[in-house]
Amino acid sequence: MSAETRQVEETVDSILNSYQHDKSLLVSILQDLQAECNYLPKEGLTGVSEGLGIPLSQVYSVATFFKAFSLKPRGRHSIAVCLGTACHVRGAVRILEEVERELGINRGETTQDLKYTLETVNCVGACALGPIIIVDGEYSGQMKTDKVKPLLENYD
Amino acid sequence: MVRLTIDERELQAEEGATIFSVARDNNIYIPALCSNEAVAPYGACRLCLVEISSNGRRKLVASCLYPVEEGLVVKTNSERIVNNRRMIMELLLARCPNNKTIQDLARQLGIGETSFKLEDNQCILCALCVRACQEVVDVNAISLVNRGINREVAAPFYEPSDACIGCGSCAYICPVDAINFEDIGDTRYIKWPTSSMEFKLKKCKTCGNYWAPEKQLDYIIKKSNLAPNAFDNCPDCRD
Numbered sequence: 397m398s399a400e401t402r403q404v405e406e407t408v409d410s411i412l413n414s415y416q417h418d419k420s421l422l423v424s425i426l427q428d429l430q431a432e433c434n435y436l437p438k439e440g441l442t443g444v445s446e447g448l449g450i451p452l453s454q455v456y457s458v459a460t461f462f463k464a465f466s467l468k469p470r471g472r473h474s475i476a477v478c479l480g481t482a483c484h485v486r487g488a489v490r491i492l493e494e495v496e497r498e499l500g501i502n503r504g505e506t507t508q509d510l511k512y513t514l515e516t517v518n519c520v521g522a523c524a525l526g527p528i529i530i531v532d533g534e535y536s537g538q539m540k541t542d543k544v545k546p547l548l549e550n551y552d
Numbered sequence: 553m554v555r556l557t558i559d560e561r562e563l564q565a566e567e568g569a570t571i572f573s574v575a576r577d578n579n580i581y582i583p584a585l586c587s588n589e590a591v592a593p594y595g596a597c598r599l600c601l602v603e604i605s606s607n608g609r610r611k612l613v614a615s616c617l618y619p620v621e622e623g624l625v626v627k628t629n630s631e632r633i634v635n636n637r638r639m640i641m642e643l644l645l646a647r648c649p650n651n652k653t654i655q656d657l658a659r660q661l662g663i664g665e666t667s668f669k670l671e672d673n674q675c676i677l678c679a680l681c682v683r684a685c686q687e688v689v690d691v692n693a694i695s696l697v698n699r700g701i702n703r704e705v706a707a708p709f710y711e712p713s714d715a716c717i718g719c720g721s722c723a724y725i726c727p728v729d730a731i732n733f734e735d736i737g738d739t740r741y742i743k744w745p746t747s748s749m750e751f752k753l754k755k756c757k758t759c760g761n762y763w764a765p766e767k768q769l770d771y772i773i774k775k776s777n778l779a780p781n782a783f784d785n786c787p788d789c790r791d
Contacts, residue, residue, distance in 0.1 A: 454692060454695055455708075457697050
């Protein structure tokens with residue numbers, strides 16, 4: 397067993413203990429696991445399935461249902477480009493395409509060096525600031541394509 | 553007992569029964585794909601829509617899920633239902649244009665072609681396979697994964713499933729034959745739309761025929777607490 401696998405197992409154990417192995421809290425448990433590991437590793441899901449006594453197929457079904465869960469490793473920084481109506485009419489798609497070009501990935505993907513994960517969201521409730529881009533929870537409003545590169549350079 | 557009317561016919565039914573089961577027991581035909589007596593009703597295919605009126609209000613409900621009520625008036629073939637059913641059938645036909653069961657049912661309901669963009673699926677996502685695997689066989693090898701347009705039946709991680717015993721219940725219960733299985737020589741091949749698996753078959757000690765997957769027999773032995781050699785012989789060679 398690799399060190400990584402053992403670490404995931406320990407994480408799963410401690411999360412399950414903090415929820416008293418309550419089956420009905422599967423989603424919260426997966427959320428915690430994702431917060432710890434940055435994504436939902438395969439051994440993690442297997443561990444949760446065994447620890448809660450829920451069939452793996454059902455855990456997998458839940459894990460793939462919610463967009464908030466990722467089964468692939470995610471980047472250290474998460475970039476969300478808002479494509480809500482207000483941002484859209486102010487050119488959010490161009491911002492998104494600029495980020496894609498800059499990072500060399502498509503929406504929903506993670507860069508090879510696991511630095512960035514690029515996602516789109518449909519409105520973050522800050523329409524007056526549109527088009528808006530959120531990096532690690534920090535909002536940058538009134539985005540322009542030429543502001544994308546300087547913004548990304550702030551993160552390493 | 554409750555009294556209700558289905559298509560002008562006055563009927564009596566057990567409390568708790570669904571409109572669909574009462575209609576079927578009284579030889580009233582309601583088309584449906586996702587219903588099977590072996591598993592709990594689910595309401596996936598929506599073909600069993602009927603129009604009910606109670607308290608002067610009329611609405612469309614899935615008859616496989618709707619429990620009968622005293623005084624309920626049900627229509628299974630009003631214009632509104634026919635129109636809605638046509639829409640559902642056209643959508644199914646667009647999803648699975650090359651599926652024979654779907655084609656036949658569409659023809660039977662008088663629908664020649666669909667006005668929607670054609671896809672090329674076999675599976676209608678009724679989850680009968682998943683429900684049989686869960687409720688009847690109790691091994692939970694497959695489930696519906698992803699969501700929206702990406703939803704499909706798959707084993708965890710799209711890998712060959714450890715849990716699957718190769719019993720073939722999913723293939724047997726599938727209403728549109730989207731899952732195939734075949735025994736060739738000493739191997740059973742099960743083919744789902746997203747993956748396939750192979751199972752070693754057990755050889756009968758007496759006649760030498762291969763007759764059932766070893767994994768399935770092991771599962772039955774474990775589940776029913778049978779002797780390990782309970783299935784050494786095939787059913788034909790047992791006394």
